[in-house]
Amino acid sequence: MLLVDKLNKGKLPEKPDSGEPAASPGLSSLVVKPGNIAGRIPNVDKIKKTVHERLIASLGLNSDNYSADVVQRAIVQLVDEYCDEAKLRLTKYDRDELSELILHDVLGLGALESLLSDPEVSEIMVNGPKTIFIERRGRITQADLEFESEIELRRVIDRIVARIGRRVDESSPMVDARLQDGSRVNIVIPPLAVQGSSITIRKFSRVPYKVQDLVTFGTLNADMSSFIRACVRSRISMVVSGGTGSGKTTTLNVLSNFIPDTERVVTVEDTAELQLRQRNLVSLEARSANVEGRGAVPIRDLVVNALRMRPDRIVVGECRAGETLDMLQAMNTGHDGSMTTVHANSPKDALNRIETMVIMTGSDLPSQAIREQIVGGITLFVQQARLRDGRRVVTHISEITGISGNQIQLQDICVFDQTGIDTEGNVLGTFRWTGVIPKLLPRLKANGEDFPTAIFGQSGLQVIEGQNRPAAGETARRALAE
DSSP states (O other), X not given: XXXXXXXXXXXXXXXXSSXXXXXXXXXXXXXOOHHHHHXXXXXXXXXXXXXXHHHHHHHOSOGGGSOXXXXXHHHHHHHHHHHHHTTOOOOHHHHHHHHHHHHHHHTSOGGGHHHHXXXXXXXXXXXXXXXXXXXXXXXEEEXXXXXXXXXXXXXXXXXXXXXXXXXXXXXXXXXXXXXXXXXXXXXXXXXXXXXXXXXXXXXXXXXXXXXXXXXXXXXXXXXXXXXXXXXXXXXXXXXXXXXXXXXXXXXXXXXHTTSOTTSOEEEEESSOOOOOOOSSEEEEEOBOOOXXXXXXXXXXXXXXXXXXXXXXXXXXXXXXXXXXXXXXXXHTTTOTXXXXXXXXXXXXXXXXXXXXXXXXXXXXXXXXXXXXXXXXXXXXXXXXXXXXXXXXXXXXXXXXEEEETTEEXXXXXXXXXXXXXXXXXXXXXXXXXXXXXXXXXXXXXXXXXOOOGGGGOSSSOEEEETTOOXXXXXXXXXXHHO
């Protein structure tokens, strides 16, 4: 039976101790580890090269013109023929795995395919053909994988960008792209990338995270999630801020799904990553210029257009330039409850960065007018950070309370206090309510979210350690159940 006839039959069985053939589920579910197969089969690279050359002779230079099934069958047949000619005694298991490697080189992303198939890998970083790093469970390690050469790496890059109608060459050495599964890709090639072409892939869960997942991960606790849920449902406009890789987009996606299904939502992103589940949803994605340098549609134009689409709320994946002003104007003109993310190290830094980005648009607005726009549009900041052990944590929930003189007033409602590091390098800490009663609390009550004030601490400070819940946690339990 050909390998293509065994697709989706289950997991790959363990390699047998004897030389007897082992059944294989097919190419679609194998997780290949070239380092292992290279130790079992001599001259793997030579076999791959020979089979690839014969495939080109059989199908032509552009194998993309053929269906994956045709290419799979051809590879399996050519591997069998080569093994028979060379009198190479391989188990069926090894032949299937060898066919898988060649298929990845021909149609897939070569050495990256096994990493893309690994659900525990969240980020892939290629620093030239011989160096690949991955992030798994928040820890960065070097993968036991590599490309044969810069030429092979560039072939994979060309395959990535060709699928989305873009190009990368010396005249355009940087590009952002998206894989078919939604993973975000950034590519930089020489001469900008001195050590060889660089690929950075940010993978996203195929099943969107829910708030319970973030509680389980320790990103926040149940009462914090309940409070933020009440704020979203009460149309409190908010910004999720944090550094690169802090999990802002994941958190924004979770918070966006608190929006009632009765509202019309328009999302605007550079690269589509959000996975909202509202029925009345429109997702807009910016477009880069084509090979002639035309046809670009920047995110700012999409934000302006979103205002014409009768949205109840606008969710912008990230504000990084002129769209910041348009987002603020939307928040100030009847689109309460809109949300976005900003790169910043603290809520105060986020405020300064938002003001700076508005100024960079070339607007003639004075600083006082900009700050009044910020105060009128944004109410809540959810600050997130990536700790040294890889865990993503909400470090601040902060509220804008107004403007005094020429300064925006900001107060912390909840913070994360890091208390130390254990023997295994894990960060220890607690979520702590500051004891401040939020100024926005009456808005929650007016919108039917009767959030208990006891959760903020009836007197002084209230410390919440780990996943423990105070007596006021019944609200949180109801929120999680929904």
